[in-house]
Amino acid sequence: MTIHDEIMPKTGEISYLYLAFRKKLETDSSISMAQREELSAQADDLEKAEEEMMVWMNDYIIPQTLRDTKNSEEIIAYLQDQKIVISKIKEHTEASLEKAKKLKKDLSINE
Amino acid sequence: MNLSTLSFLSVLMFLTLSCDETRKGSLPILGNKETLKDGTVKYHSIPSFSFIDQDSMPFTEKSVENHIYVVDFFFISCPSICPMVSRQMLRVYDRFIKENQLKFVSFSIDPKRDTVERLANYARNLGVNTQKWKFVTGEKAAIFDIAKAYFSIAIENAEAPGGFDHSGRLILVDTKKHIRSFCDGTDPSSVDVFMEDIQRLLEEMKKDEKK
Numbered sequence: 001m002t003i004h005d006e007i008m009p010k011t012g013e014i015s016y017l018y019l020a021f022r023k024k025l026e027t028d029s030s031i032s033m034a035q036r037e038e039l040s041a042q043a044d045d046l047e048k049a050e051e052e053m054m055v056w057m058n059d060y061i062i063p064q065t066l067r068d069t070k071n072s073e074e075i076i077a078y079l080q081d082q083k084i085v086i087s088k089i090k091e092h093t094e095a096s097l098e099k100a101k102k103l104k105k106d107l108s109i110n111e
Numbered sequence: 112m113n114l115s116t117l118s119f120l121s122v123l124m125f126l127t128l129s130c131d132e133t134r135k136g137s138l139p140i141l142g143n144k145e146t147l148k149d150g151t152v153k154y155h156s157i158p159s160f161s162f163i164d165q166d167s168m169p170f171t172e173k174s175v176e177n178h179i180y181v182v183d184f185f186f187i188s189c190p191s192i193c194p195m196v197s198r199q200m201l202r203v204y205d206r207f208i209k210e211n212q213l214k215f216v217s218f219s220i221d222p223k224r225d226t227v228e229r230l231a232n233y234a235r236n237l238g239v240n241t242q243k244w245k246f247v248t249g250e251k252a253a254i255f256d257i258a259k260a261y262f263s264i265a266i267e268n269a270e271a272p273g274g275f276d277h278s279g280r281l282i283l284v285d286t287k288k289h290i291r292s293f294c295d296g297t298d299p300s301s302v303d304v305f306m307e308d309i310q311r312l313l314e315e316m317k318k319d320e321k322k
Contacts, residue, residue, distance in 0.1 A: 004190065004191065005191055008189075008191065008192075012220070015220070015251070015255055016255060019251075019252050019255055022252075054186075054188070054221055054223070054224065057188045057189060057190055058188040058224055060188075060190060062190070
């Protein structure tokens with residue numbers, strides 16, 4: 001949950017960047033085809049990173065609930081698995097945000 | 112004591128007295144303001160909106176007309192900050208449960224998963240009156256746009272506008288769509304001050320009605 005708490009505040013930032021990129025694609029006909037493709041790919045990646053986080057939170061089961069159906073060893077194994085999953089989501093989120101911020105600056109996109 | 116120290120103390124005393132005076136008077140209108148050509152001042156206000164509530168009924172600015180209301184942004188599967196904020200919202204709700212002029216609005220920022228059925232179930236589990244406290248969803252872009260309007264006064268760091276949804280802030284809006292107060296919904300002491308602000312705004316409304 002500590003890893004989640006580190007990365008979760010960035011989800012709103014991802015959403016705003018995603019929406020700003022989509023708006024740029026819809027409203028700015030002056031950008032080149034290459035820029036358009038890069039922007040579209042980056043918007044898709046932001047959306048994917050956000051969705052991964054939302055799905056993880058939706059599916060995550062708190063240990064107190066797990067106690068009803070699993071023993072201690074099974075709970076520890078579940079939490080260790082979740083730590084790996086959320087760490088990967090964190091890596092993806094941070095990488096996607098970094099690329100998106102650079103692109104936002106390069107293309108002078110306003111939120 | 113030299114002159115600059117004296118000046119500093121005078122300024123400090125003035126600011127302290129000014130702050131005390133502000134807390135005693137009516138609540139300030141928060142956010143950017145603009146002076147128009149005719150000299151009138153235009154304050155930041157919440158634009159028109161159109162969403163749906165937990166009963167699939169339209170939720171627009173008409174739904175809060177002639178009411179003051181408290182807003183938060185949340186999503187049901189949020190495992191950390193939102194439950195803390197919801198507990199504080201419930202505290203505020205319980206304290207003002209008899210105030211018919213106050214409503215509560217919780218916007219979901221995860222419309223994909225927070226369907227109306229899920230929102231209705233969430234409201235039932237909280238045990239609140241959904242005539243007083245609405246749980247709202249809609250197009251994601253529209254929700255984020257309206258969030259910008261609510262949080263424009265509360266975002267200290269312009270470089271991180273997206274941080275709002277997990278900031279856990281509660282916002283107080285008056286009948287003229289102006290933002291009058293906000294607080295950190297994860298901090299009970301901040302919410303205590305916020306509740307006093309709600310009380311002041313309710314009293315302000317009652318005074319205006321008598322005029």
